[in-house]
Every structure is written in structure tokens, then in C-alpha cells.
Amino acid sequence: MTAALFTKPPTAQEAVLAEMRRLLVTGELAPGTPIRQEALADRLGVSRVPVREALKVLEGEGHVEYSPHRGYVVAELSVEDLVEVYRLRELLEAEAIRVAVPKLTPTDLEAIELAAADVTAAGLRADLADVTTANRAFHFLLFDAAGLPRLSRTLRQLWDATDVYRSVYFAAPANRSRVNDEHDELIAALRVGDVRAAIAAQAAHRAHSVEAVSNALTT
Amino acid sequence: MTAALFTKPPTAQEAVLAEMRRLLVTGELAPGTPIRQEALADRLGVSRVPVREALKVLEGEGHVEYSPHRGYVVAELSVEDLVEVYRLRELLEAEAIRVAVPKLTPTDLEAIELAAADVTAAGLRADLADVTTANRAFHFLLFDAAGLPRLSRTLRQLWDATDVYRSVYFAAPANRSRVNDEHDELIAALRVGDVRAAIAAQAAHRAHSVEAVSNALTT
DNA sequence: AAAGTGGATATTGGATCCAATTTCGACTAG
């Protein structure tokens, strides 16, 4: 029995999926553009088969839209969509926090604080990709602590849907520093087990980002 | 230009998907059983390719679980899962009703009443499949009236997840008649635009079915 | 007998090839 020493060579449709996600959040695959399967396959050095399977996954997540015999196009995200996603997050994240907070162990809290530090560190390095992944890890440590897999899954879908815009949000240094303060506030509430304060902190956190992003969208 | 006169011959991976959904809700593909792609493909008279694409969709919806190089197995649904699904439905259906009720037009209401009549009719014929589809149509006429596509989509996923058990629920004639009463109560609330009453009716509706189904699961 | 090892078999992953459909442009008719 050998331990997993190196990053396992994944099953390659996963590689395609990961790369396509990157293309989507960086905007290299811009909303509205049709996806040419063969071109994409060539670019990634694989055949069309794994590309098509990855597209089916992305379709399920709402990142691309599909019409039979017409193919896939990158989904557009309107301001209304954005607002809707954030409203659904409001409802579901509140539930996650209600359930999770009473269950939080000191170990959980420690992990969450470490994750917050990661966000800060990535922010100081101005590494946008790292900030977004660290930020996501931070929040989902809390959400997952609720122990409700279906809820976590749904929240992940909602976060995924607006990932494109989170990088935009974190591009502004002011936003990066504000996020740190908001994380600290949330952590303070978690430490004392104050559900209401935690929900409020998370709500304020969301409100700021949805405001910033929808401004960016409308202008 | 010819009008679409007959049910268009769909793109065949859709056919596979539809048939697999049927196999899942009827239990012919029972929870926990591994899915042999080739056997399934032979049975459906197609190659493995469309089967694999359909499986990716079902994986995204949580109906099957996937491990690289190990394949797909039909997902198990525990009582905890069931309770979680219903809790999420509670949160999201309440929101759908809050938004939809003030927007309901007389036309909407008429359609909803017709759908309720369909449920009753199918119930009298004791046609389980028709009852479940009519029941679903009834509820989603209301949910969709909210005009929130992402919410509708998420609710559909949650309903899909427990579709297996809804047929079980409707198998009992007592449940079928109770459902009709509950639908009438909901409609009465919709008619007078009473959001609170509508939410309450929907909640009672859910509570009865989750109770019946979880009893069936534990015994 | 228990545990580990090697290899045959079954199953999934991916590539290539062919069929079906759509798209787009040239051409014709009005």
C-alpha cells in the first residue's frame, strides 16, 4: 500500500472540465459564444468525446445552454439572474448557518480561521485566482459544517453560477480588504455561537458583492 | 415551412435519458446497483455514447454516483436525505409562492385549476404515473409563475430527487384523495391572494407526504 | 490456512469514423 505521493493523473474528462471552468471564469469563453466542440478538443489535446461529457456537466450547472443539433453556447448572466442567485443564496445560506453554528467544534473554528488567513494572504499577493478559491473554501467550511450534503451541493451550484463575477469583484483592492473585515466579523459571531449575528454578517457580505457586481454589469 | 404536427423524434440521448428516468422511478434500476453501460445500451438499442451522456446528466442531478474507472451506481436515498430535501423545498417553495401569488393572473389560476382536475381524474383512474406527472404539473404551474428560472430549476432538482417515492405515496387511495383536498385548499388561498395561507397549505401538503414516505422507508 | 502476487477477464475511457442535421451561400424566380 503506497500513499498518494503525487497529484494523481485525473481521468482526463475531469481535466477538460477543470480547464473549461477556467476558460469560463476568465472570460476566454465569453457569454453568448457558441462552443465548437472540435476546436475545443484540439485546443485541449483530446478528442470530442470527453469534451461532450464535460459539456453535459456544465449544462447541468447552467453554465452552457444546449439545443439538439445546434450545439452549446456559453450562458448569459443577466442582472436579474444575478439578483435571483443571491436571493436563493440568502435563503439557503441562512439555513446552513442556523444548522452549522451549534455544531461547530473548536477544530472547525480553527480551520475556518486558517482559511480566512489564506484569503488575506492571497489578497496581499493580489493573486485573484487564489483569492476566489480561498474565499470559497472559507465559506464552504462553514456551510459544509451543517452536515447537509444536498444543501452544500445546491449552494455550490449557485456559487458556481456567479463565479465569473467574483473575480471581477476581487480585482478591486478596496473590495479585497473589505472582505477581510467582513470575514472577521463573521468569525467573531461564530466564536460566540451567535446565529443571528452570523447570518447578518453573511447577509451584509453578500449585499456588498451583489451591489458591486450589478453596478459593474449595468455600466 | 411545415408545422410540427407530431411529437418530434427527439435526439435519442434524450430518449435514453427519459427511459432511464423511468427505470429509476419504477425501481427497475434499484438504489445501489451498479450500472453496466453496455448492457443498458443494448437494452435500449443504442451505443454506449448516448448512455454515457445521459449518465452525466443524471449524475449532475444526483440520481447516480460516479467514480472514475469504476462507473456509475444508482444513488441511495436515506431518510436523512429525504428530510433534507423536504426542508430545502420548504424554504424555496415558500419563496416561490411569496413571489408568484401577487402575480397570478386569472389565466394562471384557471390553468392551475385545470391541472388540479387532471390530478383528480388520474387518481380516479388509479393511474399512478399520470397522477405523479399531473401533480407535478400542478405544483410547477404555481412555482413557475414566480418568474424565477433558477428557483424553478432548483425546485425541479429537489422534486426529481424524491420522485421514486412519490409513486409509492400515490399508490394508497387514501393519499390520493387527501391530495385532492389539499390542492383545493391551496387553490382557495391562491384565489383570494392569501400568501400566508397558500404557504401553509403547501407546507401541510409536504408534511403529509414526507411523513408517509419516511414511514414507508423505515418499516 | 492466510496473505500476497501475477495475470486473465470485464468494464470503463477515449479516439476515430460515419450518419444526420443544420447552416450558409449561390442561384433562380417573381
Add this chain to the structure above:
DNA sequence: CTAGTCGAAATTGGATCCAATATCCACTTT
């Protein structure tokens, strides 16, 4: 000049074939 039609090219859908991995079983070793 516009509308319509036909057909070639592009694109997706599906089938078949080969490769990679996992599973299972006989066999060896202690």
C-alpha cells in the same frame, strides 16, 4: 431587389474500435 430553393460545407449525434484501468481468481509462498 426580395423571397425562395437547392446544395455544399460545417457541425453535431452516434457507432465502432482500441487503450487504460479495475476486478477477480488461480497460484505461490510462508
